[in-house]
């Protein structure tokens with residue numbers, strides 16, 4: 001289990017991580033989702049002791065990374081697949097990790113097989129690897145010590161759809177055996193496909209956290225009416241919040257039965273009434289992404 005408690009990181013005038021708290025549970029794949037610059041990498045770097053927090057703590061199974069006696073046996077880490085030594089072969093990189101952690105030599109071949117790097121690929125220098133191959137090698141390095149916890153920053157970058165499916169199955173199996181997985185992505189779809197739980201971060205702050213199924217189903221109701229303005233007024237009069245979706249509908253947090261009752265009482269004819277599956281999470285994420293891009297354009 002990973003526990004992040006009140007974590008903040010300030011770089012000069014930038015509050016990169018702002019009072020972030022969440023847990024990543026054993027047996028679950030937790031997706032850490034946020035647009036570029038949201039604070040994911042900084043949070044993960046703090047978890048593994050590469051960056052010092054301004055305040056707050058991050059612990060793995062109750063201990064700080066620096067206090068773990070043989071960290072690679074407890075936490076598998078992949079922060080930047082391109083940071084591997086370009087002049088070494090894949091097998092050499094895994095052999096170094098195997099020796100450093102005091103593991104049996106057989107682990108190297110086991111890991112090459114687990115991540116589907118062929119014997120030919122294993123003898124090539126990493127400098128010649130595609131990004132997808134580097135990700136596979138990085139995941140092999142993270143897994144070699146048979147740790148209980150995995151921390152992976154954007155591991156799906158550079159993987160093709162088949163590669164993403166492969167990774168999902170690998171992480172699923174790992175979590176089903178009791179492992180804790182925290183993986184980051186700036187793509188909602190990737191997280192939706194892979195994760196059980198989602199922690200969404202924007203501008204350094206957690207904006208949403210929960211089981212994926214709950215987040216996707218807590219999305220409210222989409223409703224259309226012949227007279228949309230009258231329906232919006234009626235919902236507001238009932239103390240409900242209704243927002244225009246931009247394509248001629250309203251989205252409200254009220255359930256469909258309540259929206260139907262309001263419409264009936266107000267004499268408004270509905271043309272559509274349905275649960276807004278997934279839309280809440282997606283809209284929230286799109287909003288975060290667009291504000292980040294607008295700020296990027298201003299900068």
Ligand SMILES: Nc1ncnc2c1ncn2[C@@H]1O[C@H](COP(=O)(O)OP(=O)(O)OP(=O)(O)O)[C@@H](O)[C@H]1O
Nearest residue numbers: 011014016034035036037038039040041042043186
């Ligand atoms: N070493 C640093 N010095 C100054 N500012 C930094 C440093 N590292 C990160 N930042 C800033 O902190 C904020 C969060 O960056 P971070 O890399 O954690 O985001 P991210 O969510 O991982 O984004 P990305 O997906 O683009 O890597 C950004 O505004 C970034 O510019």
